[in-house]
Amino acid sequence: MGTEMFNIRRGHPDDLVIALAGNPNTGKSTVFNALTGMNQYTGNWAGKTVGSAVGYFRHSTASFTLVDLPGTYSLLSQSPDEQVARDFLCWGQPDATIIVTDATCLERNLNLALQVLEVTPNAVVAVNLLDEAKRKGITVDLNQLADELGVPVVGMAARRGIGLDELKDTVLRLATGHYQPDPQPLTYSPEVEAAVAALLPRVSPLIPNPRMARWVALRLLDGDPSVLDAMERYAPNQHAFGGETTWLPTKSHSAL
Amino acid sequence: MHGKPLTELGIGQTARIEALAATGANRRRLLDLGLVPRTEIEAVRRSPAGDPVAYRIRGAVIALRREEAAQVFVCAD
Numbered sequence: 001m002g003t004e005m006f007n008i009r010r011g012h013p014d015d016l017v018i019a020l021a022g023n024p025n026t027g028k029s030t031v032f033n034a035l036t037g038m039n040q041y042t043g044n045w046a047g048k049t050v051g052s053a054v055g056y057f058r059h060s061t062a063s064f065t066l067v068d069l070p071g072t073y074s075l076l077s078q079s080p081d082e083q084v085a086r087d088f089l090c091w092g093q094p095d096a097t098i099i100v101t102d103a104t105c106l107e108r109n110l111n112l113a114l115q116v117l118e119v120t121p122n123a124v125v126a127v128n129l130l131d132e133a134k135r136k137g138i139t140v141d142l143n144q145l146a147d148e149l150g151v152p153v154v155g156m157a158a159r160r161g162i163g164l165d166e167l168k169d170t171v172l173r174l175a176t177g178h179y180q181p182d183p184q185p186l187t188y189s190p191e192v193e194a195a196v197a198a199l200l201p202r203v204s205p206l207i208p209n210p211r212m213a214r215w216v217a218l219r220l221l222d223g224d225p226s227v228l229d230a231m232e233r234y235a236p237n238q239h240a241f242g243g244e245t246t247w248l249p250t251k252s253h254s255a256l
Numbered sequence: 257m258h259g260k261p262l263t264e265l266g267i268g269q270t271a272r273i274e275a276l277a278a279t280g281a282n283r284r285r286l287l288d289l290g291l292v293p294r295t296e297i298e299a300v301r302r303s304p305a306g307d308p309v310a311y312r313i314r315g316a317v318i319a320l321r322r323e324e325a326a327q328v329f330v331c332a333d
């Protein structure tokens with residue numbers, strides 16, 4: 001597991017790897033450019049026709065490799081863009097994740113934010129375009145948002161460089177483990193929760209991370225076969241954790 | 257299914273989403289676009305051919321094809 005299988009070139013072997021997620025049109029690229037400047041290259045995701053951009057920056061004593069994920073509304077649909085974003089967040093194990101959101105329509109952006117937090121708690125929500133929101137008479141209570149999400153929230157107007165330093169500070173603390181958020185998992189209906197509880201004893205031996213195990217169980221309940229393919233591709237060694245792995249269908253997942 | 261299909265919402269009219277008839281990946285897609293029950297939705301304009309129609313949903317304008325809109329049921333506010 002790690003960044004290698006995603007064709008991501010780290011700036012330095014010790015670089016902390018940061019994923020940059022967000023809806024389209026949230027100013028995600030502006031944040032990416034503001035953080036990395038000219039120090040970036042573009043390419044393709046391994047085996048995909050989805051473009052990727054990777055950049056580098058330093059902050060304090062640490063150096064970072066920043067991976068710009070495709071802008072998506074969701075991690076759960078089957079488009080190539082969303083699969084790339086989902087697979088990297090799930091199996092690429094970034095040291096921290098930045099979720100860029102648009103303050104002018106925050107509500108619709110929180111869908112992706114919550115989906116990302118289901119996969120990884122080690123994230124910061126960047127509420128961008130605060131200047132545009134202000135012009136529209138929208139104010140965002142950043143503290144309450146941070147309380148409710150359970151992860152740090154940084155207000156930004158990335159075009160004008162506002163919030164960049166706070167974002168870098170937060171990313172550094174997250175990626176070095178000085179700050180370990182623990183957002184409350186979303187609770188589903190009693191029926192779904194009962195099904196998750198029934199599946200977890202079979203999933204957990206394969207996926208040691210409890211948050212990821214819950215997420216995989218939910219995808220299995222969705223009847224989403226791509227999660228099994230991704231597990232085989234990106235986490236084959238995980239099978240060793242269980243010993244008994246024959247339940248995992250390789251190509252025929254009709255039972256699900 | 258309660259309410260009327262979204263395709264019957266006139267341009268300039270607003271309604272509230274009651275339910276989605278879509279299942280599986282299509283349902284997921286509609287939810288991700290913000291078409292969650294109780295969300296307010298406004299028909300903004302029709303394309304020259306009449307299909308798709310642009311709707312304002314949670315602060316963004318999104319075009320839905322007729323076959324997608326037919327899966328969404330709405331009630332007047």
